[in-house]
Amino acid sequence: MQNSYLIRHKNCGFFDYTQEYKEAREIIGMPLKRASRGRTKGGKGSTGVVQCTNCGQTVPKDKAKKVTSKLNLVEHTLAKELRAQGAYIASPTVLKHYCISCAIHFKILKIRSADNRRKRGKLR
Numbered sequence: 001m002q003n004s005y006l007i008r009h010k011n012c013g014f015f016d017y018t019q020e021y022k023e024a025r026e027i028i029g030m031p032l033k034r035a036s037r038g039r040t041k042g043g044k045g046s047t048g049v050v051q052c053t054n055c056g057q058t059v060p061k062d063k064a065k066k067v068t069s070k071l072n073l074v075e076h077t078l079a080k081e082l083r084a085q086g087a088y089i090a091s092p093t094v095l096k097h098y099c100i101s102c103a104i105h106f107k108i109l110k111i112r113s114a115d116n117r118r119k120r121g122k123l124r
């Protein structure tokens with residue numbers, strides 16, 4: 001027997017909760033600290049793991065906080081001079097994965113109030 005509160009997406013084939021179930025859960029106030037359970041997994045069963053860049057902890061891929069930044073190989077003033085002479089200076093992008101405690105430590109995330117925890121969307 002299939003669970004009646006689950007619905008299967010036509011496009012991707014993943015299971016998700018029905019809209020009625022989500023609304024009912026809001027009213028009843030089921031013991032979920034966050035609407036997304038702290039992850040972006042949705043109805044998907046499992047995801048791979050990544051290691052935290054800072055502490056090396058194994059984190060689920062959809063839970064880890066991704067941060068992309070540009071790496072400056074040449075000093076700013078020198079780069080300006082070189083660029084004026086027509087040189088191309090490569091600045092490779094670096095992808096970092098952080099576990100939640102490291103993300104809070106580096107102020108990528110902030111601890112939110114109970115009402116704000118329910119809000120989805122960009123955090124910063």
Ligand SMILES: [Zn+2]
Pocket residue numbers: 052053054055056057098099100101102103
């Ligand atoms: Zn960490």
